[in-house]
Amino acid sequence: MKKTLVLTLAVCLLAGPALAEVCMSPYVKRLAGREKVLYVWSVAVDPAGQDALAVVDVALASPTYGSVLTTVPIGSAGNEPHHMGFTDDRTKIWAGTLFSNRIFIFDVATDPAHPRIVRTLDDLGERTGLLGPHTYYALPGRMLITFLSSADGGLPGGFAEFTNEGDLVRVFKNPAEAPYAYDAALKPDINRLVTSSFTPFRNYRKPLPQWDMKDGGNTLLVWDFKERKVLQTLHTDPVPLEVRWSLKPGRAYGWTNAALGDSIWWFGQGEGGRYATQKAADLGKGCLPADLRQSPDDRYLYVSCFLTSQIQAWDVSDPQKARLHDVLEPGVQPNMLHITGDGRRIYVTNSLLSTMDYSGNFWVRLAHVGPDGRLKLDPFFNVDFTRVPGGPYRAHDMLLN
Amino acid sequence: MGGVGEERRSLPPTLTDVVALVAALLLLAAPARAHEAAPTASEWRARPVEGRLPIIRPAPDYTLATPDGRPVRAADFAGRIRVETFIYTRCADTCPLVSAKLARLQALLAARGLLGRQVALASITLDPVHDTPAVLARHAAAYKADPRGWLWLRGTPAETQRLLAAYGGVVPPGADLAHSDWIFLVDGENRIREIYSERLFDPDAVLADIGVLTAVAHRR
Numbered sequence: 001m002k003k004t005l006v007l008t009l010a011v012c013l014l015a016g017p018a019l020a021e022v023c024m025s026p027y028v029k030r031l032a033g034r035e036k037v038l039y040v041w042s043v044a045v046d047p048a049g050q051d052a053l054a055v056v057d058v059a060l061a062s063p064t065y066g067s068v069l070t071t072v073p074i075g076s077a078g079n080e081p082h083h084m085g086f087t088d089d090r091t092k093i094w095a096g097t098l099f100s101n102r103i104f105i106f107d108v109a110t111d112p113a114h115p116r117i118v119r120t121l122d123d124l125g126e127r128t129g130l131l132g133p134h135t136y137y138a139l140p141g142r143m144l145i146t147f148l149s150s151a152d153g154g155l156p157g158g159f160a161e162f163t164n165e166g167d168l169v170r171v172f173k174n175p176a177e178a179p180y181a182y183d184a185a186l187k188p189d190i191n192r193l194v195t196s197s198f199t200p201f202r203n204y205r206k207p208l209p210q211w212d213m214k215d216g217g218n219t220l221l222v223w224d225f226k227e228r229k230v231l232q233t234l235h236t237d238p239v240p241l242e243v244r245w246s247l248k249p250g251r252a253y254g255w256t257n258a259a260l261g262d263s264i265w266w267f268g269q270g271e272g273g274r275y276a277t278q279k280a281a282d283l284g285k286g287c288l289p290a291d292l293r294q295s296p297d298d299r300y301l302y303v304s305c306f307l308t309s310q311i312q313a314w315d316v317s318d319p320q321k322a323r324l325h326d327v328l329e330p331g332v333q334p335n336m337l338h339i340t341g342d343g344r345r346i347y348v349t350n351s352l353l354s355t356m357d358y359s360g361n362f363w364v365r366l367a368h369v370g371p372d373g374r375l376k377l378d379p380f381f382n383v384d385f386t387r388v389p390g391g392p393y394r395a396h397d398m399l400l401n
Numbered sequence: 402m403g404g405v406g407e408e409r410r411s412l413p414p415t416l417t418d419v420v421a422l423v424a425a426l427l428l429l430a431a432p433a434r435a436h437e438a439a440p441t442a443s444e445w446r447a448r449p450v451e452g453r454l455p456i457i458r459p460a461p462d463y464t465l466a467t468p469d470g471r472p473v474r475a476a477d478f479a480g481r482i483r484v485e486t487f488i489y490t491r492c493a494d495t496c497p498l499v500s501a502k503l504a505r506l507q508a509l510l511a512a513r514g515l516l517g518r519q520v521a522l523a524s525i526t527l528d529p530v531h532d533t534p535a536v537l538a539r540h541a542a543a544y545k546a547d548p549r550g551w552l553w554l555r556g557t558p559a560e561t562q563r564l565l566a567a568y569g570g571v572v573p574p575g576a577d578l579a580h581s582d583w584i585f586l587v588d589g590e591n592r593i594r595e596i597y598s599e600r601l602f603d604p605d606a607v608l609a610d611i612g613v614l615t616a617v618a619h620r621r
Contacts (some may be wrong), residue, residue: 026600027598027601029581088581088598089570089571089581091571109571139596140583140596140597140598140601141459141569141581141583141585141596142596161455161456163458163569164569165569167458169456169457170455178419188601189601226453227453228453293465395585
């Protein structure tokens with residue numbers, strides 16, 4: 001009887017705070033064991049090819065470990081597959097495209113190694129008044145999707161909420177004084193959502209030399225999430241991208257990477273409950289920080305420098321004053337990072353946007369995080385995406401299952 | 402002790418009963434989380450209801466039954482708000498935590514005179530083959546469910562599967578009855594207005610949401 005109680009107590013305690021991998025919505029169900037497959041949302045290099053969701057075998061004991069198991073083509077090229085996210089119950093992946101403005105919903109529960117498209121949303125402009133679906137953020141039974149643009153390709157951007165099946169619930173547009181949109185991250189225990197800002201469809205769809213570098217945001221919005229109401233507009237260096245809250249309960253602060261400022265910014269609640277921002281790290285001129293991830297213990301931030309080809313690890317023991325801890329050179333133009341739930345491995349891809357990539361070699365690589373927080377590239381894990389059947393592909397966003 | 406009619410007490414406690422008890426104790430022992438104070442009724446009325454509780458979609462209709470055999474349809478709740486979820490009695494992960502939190506919500510509603518009359522709780526078993534009426538009744542009693550306000554419902558296996566799918570739920574193959582830990586807030590017109598997950602289900606915050614819906618109902 002006593003044994004049963006202890007066991008039950010342990011089960012209950014474990015069931016309580018079970019969180020998914022860091023940098024995902026806290027509502028996403030946790031992966032039960034070590035990852036077995038890595039999904040890679042991939043852009044066809046050849047205009048005659050097809051964009052696809054690739055499945056990489058990452059089950060350590062598997063004879064095909066480190067190779068592409070299958071690709072699920074989406075019917076055409078030129079869509080610009082970009083980011084994706086799980087529904088909260090981890091049964092579906094929502095994966096979106098920046099140029100064709102479509103969202104593909106994949107069933108990954110029936111057979112995780114063989115995703116299947118169950119629905120395509122391809123009239124987003126008409127349905128939401130927004131274009132450029134970017135962040136796929138799970139809420140209970142619903143998905144919150146940020147959009148970079150209004151339906152005419154300009155501003156404001158905003159976000160829309162859908163049921164997990166893909167039916168639209170409602171739309172929120174950014175306020176006129178802070179119209180640029182990009183990422184969103186929620187801190188449910190303090191009821192605050194923070195959104196960030198990039199550039200709209202009219203700009204990012206053009207070849208890079210034609211971009212208007214002034215057509216971008218430098219704002220973060222702090223929302224009362226329950227009311228979906230903007231409380232405050234904050235400012236950072238130009239184009240703050242990823243929003244990462246501290247993972248500790250109750251802590252009302254986080255960080256963002258300002259891509260054109262080569263900097264990491266702290267945002268957080270200060271005196272009187274108002275939020276403020278402060279530059280927390282200078283990443284070095286020309287870094288172009290494209291992705292920002294964090295360790296599960298709130299100790300380190302990992303940032304990919306797309307132009308200087310580094311992954312930098314920053315110690316944020318002092319959240320407002322980060323200290324450079326380690327630098328890894330994983331190969332040319334690293335972009336997306338995906339950290340495992342235990343914080344021990346970081347998968348890396350190296351395509352940002354087809355209009356911005358400056359290398360023709362595309363891959364998925366793996367960095368191990370040591371007990372000292374230092375990064376080491378795995379010499380035995382290197383998935384060459386130029387040689388994948390149906391490819392070559394530019395490897396972009398990743399999810400584990 | 403152990404008199405006629407108290408047969409339940411003479412049975413040894415099952416694992417799920419113990420899980421339920423421990424979950425309830427944990428919940429009681431948990432320090433009160435800092436959250437915004439529940440608004441007063443006049444504050445509720447001042448709030449933009451659409452911003453807070455949008456109409457997410459219609460709730461599916463169903464025909465289920467209570468352990469004593471009384472048929473219950475979704476339509477029977479017309480005019481009443483309900484908090485509805487899926488559980489099964491052998492579940493040892495999130496279900497006991499959900500049920501413990503619903504027990505807390507039941508107490509909050511009862512203290513305000515809302516339970517049964519204006520607000521109902523409904524726990525639907527995903528495992529009707531194992532959860533016979535007797536098993537389900539015993540489980541409900543372990544949570545001190547008040548049958549006037551907290552209904553424990555079961556249907557045929559086919560109806561249960563249909564209903565789960567209609568709610569968007571999936572039980573992945575081979576994973577026993579692992580299911581989404583959703584808790585639905587359904588208004589008096591059978592529309593889903595909020596979906597909570599177990600981990601962030603705060604009975605006081607749910608009470609505030611119920612207050613928003615009852616304030617609107619009173620205004621009509």
